[in-house]
Amino acid sequence: MTLEEKQKEIVEDFAIYDDWMEKYEYIIELGRDLPIIEEDKKTKDRIIEGCQSQVWLDSSFADGKMHFKADSDAIITKGIIGLLIRVLDDEKPEDIAKCDLHFIQEIGLHEHLSPTRSNGLASMVKKMKMSALQALTTNDSEQKA
């Protein structure tokens, strides 16, 4: 599935909920299902401090694809992280770097990603994109070398 198709799929998943509380019930469930990040990986360099909740992000690059693991102390934040990872995990860095995460707007959760929301999610997305860019440049230089 392409990154675009995954976004579309999420939007369709959410279309069945017309009530906010149901939507959040689903997000909370996603949060519970998210594989947790190992405690020893919750280190200072992986932490993204938000004003409201904290996020840990572990990015890696292998076989031309980016891989993300993330966690948060707040379950709703974690659920939204689950959605972001579903879209961005196992994708090529160049696709991640240029992608527009429009699904968040379409399912009505964009407020969580606004930089003023300060739950760490906006910074997390930025960090995901940055690590993708970094992977791109290291990849390039490795190929040249």
Next chain:
Amino acid sequence: MDSTIKRKFSVREIREDFPALRQTIYGKNLIYFDNGATSQKPQYVLDAINQYYSKDNANIHRGVHHLSQKATSEYEASRKFIAAYLNAKSSDEIIFTKGTTDGINLVASSYGHLLNAGDEILISAMEHHSNIVPWQMLCERKGCVLKVIPINKKGEIIQDEYEKLLSSKTKLVAVTHISNSLGTINPIKEMIQKAHAVGAKVLIDGAQSIQHDKIDVKDLDCDFFVFSGHKVFGPTGIGVLYGKETLLDRMPPYQGGGDMILKVTFDKTTYNELPYKFEAGTPHIAGGICLGKALEYLNQFDIESIKKHETELADYAQDLLLTFEDMNIIGESKKKTSVVSFIVDGIHPFDMGTLLDKQGIAVRTGHHCTQPLMDFYKIPGTVRASFAFYNTKEEIDTFIAAVEKSIGMLK
């Protein structure tokens, strides 16, 4: 508004005065329990804002024309009213600021100018960041020493420790009247007396008290008292610094510019007298006028009826919250205002706040700009419901049902 005969305290009628309370959020009637962050505005204040900008708008203190004089006299009348409301000696002791934060920064800068290396400043462990950081900056600048008065688990300043910290080196004690995170009402009158006994001055952060109680600066004998207009039913961007005249006179100006000068030459500038010495540039004229209107509005009521109603609300909410399992009330002082801060074991305040929001209830979650205090309790933050006199028990019932639903979803 005539304040000699007090208006009957009727919550139903008061609610009619606040248009913002009549709206729906996500299809639910708004329940506004974030009064600690900012209060809603009564029509009386909204009309005054409208009147000012649509009819009376002119710059003050500098025009001979009719409108300028009208605006000036209203602005100054408001200052007089506020002086009387706070029982200040004269309106020269009332400096208009941008708010609490601005007032504290003014004192830290100008009173701070009179301090020397080694002088000590005391704050409490429950201060808002705006009553911490300006003092840290001053200490860095001048080599003063910042000391923190500890609190107990209930969220009360430990008076014995306070007395131990006081010495002839203490030049200033800066404490909050009421904690925004805990609701604790500090015994500031006694604390002021103790500070004066060692020759220290006292600044009271009144951001959370001006809307809940009668403030009498003469009776308190505080040296500085600061508050924000927006938390007391007035506009944002305006606040007051009360300072004793003798002290303000000794302090150098804060910012330079128009209005704060008597005469400017390139060789030497002489400063204006109080209160203008501290008000550089065109002030927030509408704000100044309408802050007076907000206090006028509040002053229609007997403050004791307001206090009684608000205390009932807080007690009612707290008792109902405590029926939930794993519920922790943060801030358990006997002397509390209408703030209920809580955290449920295993539930992050952000999650609770998000779900309450979607049920039409506005509360504040997080550290409430008191990170050191949250560190003291070893929690990431709290959910805080803060009530105003326009809130009702019915709203609390709805809130409790929403909390129950949220716990059910999150546990």
